[in-house]
Amino acid sequence: MQKRIDLIDLASTPECQRDYVGHLNKLCDTLGVEHATYFAANPISGKMHGFTTYPDDWKSHYVANRLQEYDPTLNSASRSVAPVDWQRLMRDPNYDRVFKDAHDFKLPERGVTVPIRGMFGEIGLLCACSSVPQAEWIKLKRDILGSLLNNAVHLHDAVMNSDPLLKTLRQPKLSSREIEILQWVAAGKSQQDIGDILMISSRTVEVHVRSTREKLCTISTAQAVGRAVSLGLIYPG
């Protein structure tokens, strides 16, 4: 079973007060990993966004040696569809270049990169790493993967929407099915009730609700209802 770990809400915090590194620190604590990094490039302005919980000495070393140009946890992993366990990158010609140095800085070698592809070709990467033994890592990774995926897309949306032009381009587009279901949620119906009303399975209702939450950049369904009402997509329940 995957752990149900709550997402930390970023979208409700005003842009100027956002503390992305603090957010990643909290994420590490909840998921039980040592360090986390988020990295993305704005597809329009080309601006790079990078946040990490790594110690300052590693950050300076990394930047001074331009390791971001070689780092397979960013470069190779960004071309994967599935989350990439760093073990898979050992074959990469640049693996040693980065991991040998990381080893000298006593940083964990086990980790995973979760790539999120956006509609405009942008890719957001959320990396998490840990020093636990291999067997434990496999188990930990399995437990937190679903949560990492949800956190990755949430973080990605928050960062991309901080650009006014991208925010306009990324206006949520809900399907009529998603709006219909959210209207029933606002009216207080349960997932099962909605499935019965619309003659679809409750799992299908759930998939639509999850998609709606993600499109509206919200964590809870209640928040999604609130945002949809404020956008005039549905009537208040």
Next chain:
Amino acid sequence: MILVIDALNRDRFQSVIDDMFQLRARVFQDRMGWDVTVEDGREFDIFDNLDPVYLVALDDSYNVIGCNRMLQTTGPHMLTDVFQDILMGEPPLRSATVWENTRFCIDTDRLKQPGSTRSVSATACELMAGIAEYAYESGISDVISVVDPAMDRILKRCDNAPHGYLGQTVQMGKTKALAALSDITEERIARIRNFAGITGNIFADEDEVADALAARSTDDTMSPDLRDYCDEQIAAATTEHEKRAAVALRAALAQTIRSSSDIRATPQ
């Protein structure tokens, strides 16, 4: 067995990818009459340029007997584009834990040939189990599969029924196409495995397949004497290390022979 190929290991399996594109041309253009682009007997489209992940079913001789392509729904995928008709112009759903499956197909012609040791349905089930297991391991909760009605019936028959559909069924070539939703859970994996009698690991070891493919291409180029010598060396290997070295020698020799015959073929 199921081989997973994506942008990270694609360069090792060019011949498998090529066979897969040929299979897709035979299935989607010739058999189903879909409006797909075929060049030089190979079907591929813009989504193949977006670094998708392919699950390829191989038989015991490493021939491609089935395939499937997967993309994230947060980025460009077929329902946002060429399969828009299915969604009747509605925006597609978007979720970090939902992937899209397209181009699912099985090489029925090869499997129905006399002497084939595998059945079409066993191969379809293995590929379906592979999709569910790979997605499950990747933290995925549901998949959308764009399929034709025949495939939809196979899903249901194999105890792998979708939990819902998106949009409508549309006419596509000689068949129709629809988008089915399936949850990715341990229960579903167990149901498919149980139906097909699958036990144990179904995923191919990347190195093993790469070695076997290299060995196979040697068979076509080497003289029988040299091939026998190489095979003896491999058979006589007593440790894993020796075996690897012998396999590598055979591959290196084949490479040398191939490149020297290329030189000979060049007009002086």
